[in-house]
Amino acid sequence: MEGEQEQRLLIKDQTSEEESSLVTRVWNESKLMWIxxxxxxxxxxxxxxxxxxxxxxxxxxxxxxxxxxxxxxxxxxxxxxxxxxxxxxxxxxxxxxxxxxxxxxxxxxxxxxxxxxxxxxxxxxxxxxxxxxxxxxxxxxxxxxxxxxxxxxxxxxxxxxxxxxxxxxxxxxxxxxxxxxxxxxxxxxxxxxxxxxxxxxxxxxxxxxxxxxxxxxxxxxxxxxxxxxxxxxxxxxxxxxxxxxxxxDLWPVVKLSLSSGVMLCLELWYSTILVLLTGNFKNAEVQIDALSICLNIAGWEMMISLGFMAAASVRVANELGKGSSKAAKFSILVSVLTSLVIGFVLFLFFLFLREKLAYVFTTSEEVADAVGDLSPLLAVAILLNSVQPVLSGVAIGAGWQSIVAYVNIGCYYVIGIPVGLVLGKVLHLEVKGIWIGMLFGTFIQTVVLTIITYKTNWDDQVIKARNRVSKWSKVNTDHERITSNN
Incomplete structure (x- = not known):
């Protein structure tokens, strides 16, 4: 009986120690992330x-x-x-x-x-x-x-x-x-x-x-x-x-820069296309006013997501450079979950405020009603934007820009915009249809990036990071040796 009690106490102590270890790891990673x-x-x-x-x-x-x-x-x-x-x-x-x-x-x-x-x-x-x-x-x-x-x-x-x-x-x-x-x-x-x-x-x-x-x-x-x-x-x-x-050795930098440029350009221009397509509908002035208010709010919220994107790219790149695949994966998990929690709180906030948001920007009841109608889509956009940029940051940290560029082309421009045009113009949902289609594209992109991140062999990523760093540091060392000899 006493032996069983001792064993239970031992298991309990080990469990609490593991939990404490996890809490400590999360706390330490969170500090590094928030820095x-x-x-x-x-x-x-x-x-x-x-x-x-x-x-x-x-x-x-x-x-x-x-x-x-x-x-x-x-x-x-x-x-x-x-x-x-x-x-x-x-x-x-x-x-x-x-x-x-x-x-x-x-x-x-x-x-x-x-x-x-x-x-x-x-x-x-x-x-x-x-x-x-x-x-x-x-x-x-x-x-x-x-x-x-x-x-x-x-x-x-x-x-x-x-x-x-x-x-x-x-x-x-x-x-x-x-x-x-x-x-x-x-x-x-x-x-x-x-x-x-x-x-x-x-x-x-x-x-x-x-x-x-x-x-x-x-x-x-x-x-x-x-x-x-x-x-x-x-x-x-x-x-x-x-x-x-x-x-x-500028060419490798040029190639990585070009793939990075394509990757982020396709994301940043996405909302611009949404505005341009909205201008073709009836009552376009009210539609554009309402959409611009929503996009302005989403733009401010996106600054938070971009901050987490920067944190994810730095933490993943640092840990890959150190050679720690487990730490890289753990930093991804902490960054994504932290951003998602903040996004979910904002999702609820904007979902329930609805047309009240609009009166900060306009006195028009018509525009305010239109904003209220779009508020659920704004809330969903904020929720998606709390995850998607962080995963893009992971891609930047690991050097996957060219892969994500192809994903963006497929999800945004092959799926999102065509679906939006069908919903907006064929099914006459107008601006809501365009936005639903584009959110669908963002959702597909988030799912694809999540799968890629989950399925990635991070030990291989460590090797690739080390090869990239050692290759260019060798060029630096050779150059310094030649210069000193001369």
Missing amino acids: VAGPAIFTRFSTFGINVISQAFVGHIGPRELAAFALVFTVLIRFANGILLGMASALSTLCGQAFGAKEYSMMGVYLQRSWIVLFSTAVCLLPLFFFTDPILRLLGQDGNIAQVAETISLWSIPILFAFIVSFTTQMFLQAQSKNVIIAFLAAISIAIHVLLSWLFTIQFKFGIAGAMISTIVAFWVTNIGQLIFITCGWCPDTWSGFSFLAFK
């Missing part, structure tokens, strides 16, 4: 806020300027932003795995290689900014608005190049979990932006020039601060100065 996710979420809120603040102050200049600004930033900047952000995500893979493998010297070289590739890409995009007026007229836009839009697009060129420095330096620092400085600089930049926007557009009435100068300064303040932090001694292990090695 990246917290500042990343705040930084993305700040960046998104800069655009919202700019649009609000431009609205005080005039309706034509507001329409032109919205056109440039919704179509042109989003197009360029998608390409550059997608291509920059290759750096997250490379730096994250190199940091995990303790090949710190390669990280500065990767950063410089990414600058070369992205600045070359930005130069190729410049004709879109120089010829905005004829391009928009060709697309059927109003001539007066197109003319103002070209002025705004020319002012936007420094912002285009600011994106390159911003994306790459953030990913370089996030890979080392040194991203508190990013959030600190983002807070400073948005405060400066509000002050300068008020001075230049309200007080001094500089018009479009004043609003755009304020926006440019806001972006570059953060960039200059990050560059100083990296190059002036705060990253001694990972930055050893500019090197000609950055110009060697």
Whole structure:
């Protein structure tokens, strides 16, 4: 009898020890995740806020300027932003795995290689900014608005190049979990932006020039601060100065950058297509107003998801670089579940608020009713967006960008949009049909990425990560040996 009691107590102690071990592991992984996710979420809120603040102050200049600004930033900047952000995500893979493998010297070289590739890409995009007026007229836009839009697009060129420095330096620092400085600089930049926007557009009435100068300064303040932090001694292990090695072995970086660009572009342009398709329905003004409110809310929520995407990519890349497949899988589980819990809370919040949400943005009852009608779809979109970007972050951390690009093409453009067109135009569900179809595409993509993640042999991923890091670090070592001999 006593023996049985002792055995039960022993089993109970072992069980509680295992549970304690699991709790400790979750707690430790959560801390590592939030070190990246917290500042990343705040930084993305700040960046998104800069655009919202700019649009609000431009609205005080005039309706034509507001329409032109919205056109440039919704179509042109989003197009360029998608390409550059997608291509920059290759750096997250490379730096994250190199940091995990303790090949710190390669990280500065990767950063410089990414600058070369992205600045070359930005130069190729410049004709879109120089010829905005004829391009928009060709697309059927109003001539007066197109003319103002070209002025705004020319002012936007420094912002285009600011994106390159911003994306790459953030990913370089996030890979080392040194991203508190990013959030600190983002807070400073948005405060400066509000002050300068008020001075230049309200007080001094500089018009479009004043609003755009304020926006440019806001972006570059953060960039200059990050560059100083990296190059002036705060990253001694990972930055050893500019090197000609950055110009060697560029093709693998180009290939990974292109597949990364395709992967994220297909995701970022998805909502733009939703708006364009909605404009073809009857009562399009109310439909677009309601949809834009919903997408604005979803856009703010997406900043949280993108923060978790950054955290997932860094944690997975770090653990693969270290050679720990189990830790990589555990970090995926913690990131996905944490984001899903937050998404589920927001899902319930927006599901029950319905049309009450709209009165924050409009006084029109018709638009508010339309928002209430779309609220269930908004709630479902928020729930899906709490998982899908995190899985994309896992793909970035593991270097699967080309695979996910094919998945996105199939789920979004072969399934989502055609189903949406059938529901919206053939079955006359209009904007609800379009959105249901596109959500269906997102759901299929989430399921496919979940299956890929679950079925992946993570031990093989460790080997691939090690091969990638060792291959390029060998090039670095050979170059240093040749240089020292000379």
